[in-house]
Amino acid sequence: MSIADNLLAFTFAATLLTLTPGLDTALILRTATVEGRQQAFRAALGINAGCFLWGAAVAFGLGALIAVSELAFNVLKYCGAAYLAWLGLNMLLRPRRSLSPLETDAKPTANWFLKGMMGNVLNPKIGIFYVSFLPQFIPHGQSLIAWTFGLVSIHVVLGLIWSLTLIRATQPLALVLRREKVIKWMDRTTGMIFVLFAARLAFSKR
Template identity: 90%
Template sequence: MSIADNLLAFTFAATLLTLTPGLDTALVLRTATVEGKQQALRAALGINAGCLLWGAAVAFGLGALIAVSELAYDLLKYCGAAYLAWLGLNMLLRPRSALSPVEAGATPAANWFLKGMTGNVLNPKIGIFYVSFLPQFIPQGQPLVAWTFGLVSIHVVIGLIWSTMLIAATRPLAGILRREKVIKWMDRTTGMIFVLFAARLAFSKR
């Protein structure tokens, strides 16, 4: 395939991957609904920063190490599962009934950014996915590092567009979605999703 064909094929595949509901979608929707659009944007930026970090790791060889080392993969996998379980159980067991002034807008900017980024960085499946998926779209003889970052950047742009669309979709329903019962339901539902993802990650095989 030509360079243009490779880029189009990757863009199509990455779009399908992004549109598939998963942990990132759950986090962005829940944060937009309960915390507001600014915090949701920070979470989305954190998620995609995690993708860039994995892209760097793959480009410079760490992703390949995780792909071949059972110990490295398991260590990162269990750390990621523990982190997701911790987030999920907090939401599940201690759901909020209302937004405090801090949660409504004064939370430090890094908070949700770091949560989104940490969740992605501690998920070794992203590294495995990049290691196995990206090389298929890098033309023979092209610089590996530059192409890896280029393809990951395309994935990040698609992810940010999708996250922005999800956040915008919650705005017309903001009044309803910020009610006490809805906030509790959102926290518990998202918490359960996170716990299920943690269990799936912990017991997953390559």
């Protein structure tokens, strides 16, 4: 395959991966609905920062350790499952009832950036995917580091476009979606999704 063919094939595969509903989609939708678009955008930036960290791990060989070491995979897997379960249980047991202006767009915070990034970094499935997926699209004889970060950048751009689309889609319904009952329902639903993903991750195999 030529370089152009590799890039087109990867872009197509990464687009399908991005559009597949998962934890990231649930996190962004819930955050945009309950806390506003700025917080949701921070969560999206955190998720994509996690992609770059996994890309660095793959480029410099750390991702290969996760792929071949059962112990390293399990440690990261259980840490990730525990983190997701903690987030989910907090939403299930302590759902919000209302929002103040400071909890939406008016108060900048790195909180959701960190949550988005940690949720991505502590998911070894992302590392396994990058280790097994990215090398297939790197032309023979090309720089592993340059191509890895280039391909991850394509994935990140697609992820940001999709995230912005999701965030934008929630805005026309913002007033309805921020009512007390809806906020509680969104928190509990997202919390349940997080707990299910935590269980799935904890019992998953490579």
